[in-house]
Amino acid sequence: MASIKDVAAEAGVSVATVSRVLNSHPSVSPGARARVLAAVDTLGYRPNAVARSLRTDQTRTLGLVISDVLNPYFTALARSVEEAARALGYSVIIGNADERPELQDHHVRTLLDRRIDGLLVSPADGSSPQVRDAARGGTPMVFVDRWIPGVDVPVVRADGCPAVRDLVAHLYGLGHRKLAIIAGPAATTTGRERVEAFREALAEHGLPLPDAYIGQGDFQADSGRRATERFLGLGEPPEVVFAADNLMALGALDAIRARGMRVPRDIGLAAFDDIPWFLHTDPPITAISQPTGELGRAAVRALVDVIEGRPPQSVTLPARLVVRRSCGESEQSQRSDL
Template identity: 65%
Template structure:
């Protein structure tokens, strides 16, 4: 049976180059790639991953369990993880927990049985016995996006506290006083942190904290729509609805449109998480953008350090505010990218970015 050395000899390249071509782990010239693939075909070479893992006690695979594959944030995150892992010569096996602890455990157990070299986990709210056992056993594990209290696991996540503060300050400058928030589940670290940051930002900007303006969602579009309906039915509805993730923002947008209300004339809309479709609605949606690509890359690098049995420190990356027009921002003569890169509140000559005459809806 032909081996990788036979392929390298026939193609006139090194064994490392053959590995790069077969794993697509680093760029090679098209001419070199063609020679290697021709040698593979001529020799009938088939990489034996199982045999290789038995010899090296590694599989060159890592597992990734995400919260909800239908959420664009997790879709982009998975792509970033896969790209970074592939560049390091690893494959990624992905499981979709669908925010269910039982389904999360199913994938964790399956990935461990498949002998992945390490595991990236976006944990659900519940600390299950299986996750606790994995942590106790000390295998290569990194939490991504979320934390679990009481578990000593390296975590790579984003912090939106400052960006939420900037958003609320921006809304206050526009003249908005009645600002509502649709949060994620309080049992999830991301749900708690965003709610706490929002309440603190209201107080810091002298805006009232009204319990009826704090809606509990579940990071799904249906809860965003239901929450928006309750808020808009209040005797004194909010001037702006801030959704705690992009799917709940979509649900809120559906409810606002279904009622024939204008954005931002009747009610403003903002979202945590920035997604491509926010720039394609009219008006484009103001959002807090997480550094998704960096999160994925750094999580993989942290996991590879854990696989190598080296210490890893937690990493916290900053989210940023992207100002668009859905809350009464300046008109279409200034694009979203133009607004996002300037210090908040500073126009081309340091003036206020708010559109003249804008204010409460």
């Protein structure tokens, strides 16, 4: 592969002049510029980003560590992040943690080794020392979706509490009183928040949230399945199950179907995170929708602010309830939101 030296030789100038042309510095004569450009063309020269990064101490690359690539919510987020970053001239390297803290740490470490300019993290656990150290060490960083309390880093996320309250009111209005939740890991902020919001919303209607109605999940389909099986085996099973993410909702659907039961006839189902497929499940699923596109854009904006020395801002966007048919809604309410 041709290097800047080859270009300089071909154009009959020094490497400094080549570099100046490539970086559009002002003081280069038109003649030299033309010869350099011609040489670049005939050699098919492309600057070596590795060498450039070493010298300039910036890679124009952002790291994004997400909890699970197979989760459509996170791929939608990843996509909007990449798009926003590209518009600003940055590339992004995605690390998939698979909800495993040690994998998350692995990715953070290799990303740091590569000297990415900034890091977007949705922590799989609540206290990764790796992440803490990176933040303390001065790596530009912003949390997206989930965060780690006590680490001084901007957070970009959606606030699901009002939407959860809407959901509970909706379920109450449909006559449901026995409501269960499949929670996410207590180590994650979203895992905790959603249970708390649910509990508080229930309390507003004078409803309890017994321990038996809290299933401990890990945001993966299988845990949703197991939790739902336990619910269904209860002497007094819940009337509606609320899954704290879309994958666990999928697992719940599995478990319900395996028992030969039907949604919503035998049991209702609602989910946090809305994804295109929820329109086409049997039945379409009532869900809480997050503005992933805006979330990704805001996260990149905040991170680039940190990188370029501007004061960054935490951003909280609203999530909203999308009513469909999985909780025994009437035809009427169904149609209004389809």
